[in-house]
Amino acid sequence: MQNLMFTGEQPFDTMTNTMRPEDAVRWFGIAPPDLSLISRSRGTDYIYTFLRSFYEEPSSPTGVDNLLLPNTAMPQVLWELQGVNRAVFEVDEAHGGQEVFRGFEQVIPGELTAQQYDRVVRDIVNFLDYIGDPTQLARGALGVRVIAFLLVFLVIAYLLKQQIWKDVR
Ligand code: HEM
Secondary structure, three states: OOOOOOOOOOOOOOOOOOOOHHHHHHHHOOOOOOHHHHHHHHOHHHHHHHHOOEEEOOOOOOOEEEOOOOOOOOOOOOHHHHEEEEEEEEEEHHHOOEEEEEEEEEEEEOOOOHHHHHHHHHHHHHHHHHHHOOOHHHHHHHHHHHHHHHHHHHHHHHHHHHHHHOOOO
């Protein structure tokens, strides 16, 4: 609170998106999804792979495309870290002459190695996973205590039942 919160916000306040949806539609043709819920709607594996699947596509307005979301409107915002990749497609005769993805080739190196970039993406995805459900850890801890209470209560209920029924044959 001392170092990051200067305008009287509270820790439970929501973040305000600085990009207005109508501006986003004007610029990109579509508004970006709410990233605070994206891990719950798409899953962490999807976002991890999405952020690693951008490749150079000169015909696209953003200069990139994505293997997971073809014709995506999202620019590769992490290109300085990752560099620029080219996607290699090959015609596969066994699949009726379809183009099949064969891998990425780096065209321009980024500031990070491939492994370092994967770690950055992993951190981003973990963060998105956390903010998708921030009380998950607290809920887990509470669950253990509830189960412990129920177990103790089971013993008490059993002893009580023995006591009440002991004269009934
Ligand atoms: C590290 C930051 C970011 C992350 C983790 C992220 C992640 C994502 C994800 C997971 C999607 C959904 C893809 C899908 O629906 O399958 C998405 C869509 C999109 N993002 Fe981002 N994004 C980031 C930054 C940005 C920025 C800075 C912009 C704009 C300058 C942007 C523009 C968009 C747009 C326009 C879409 C919609 C794409 C479409 O449906 O074609 N994103 N983003």
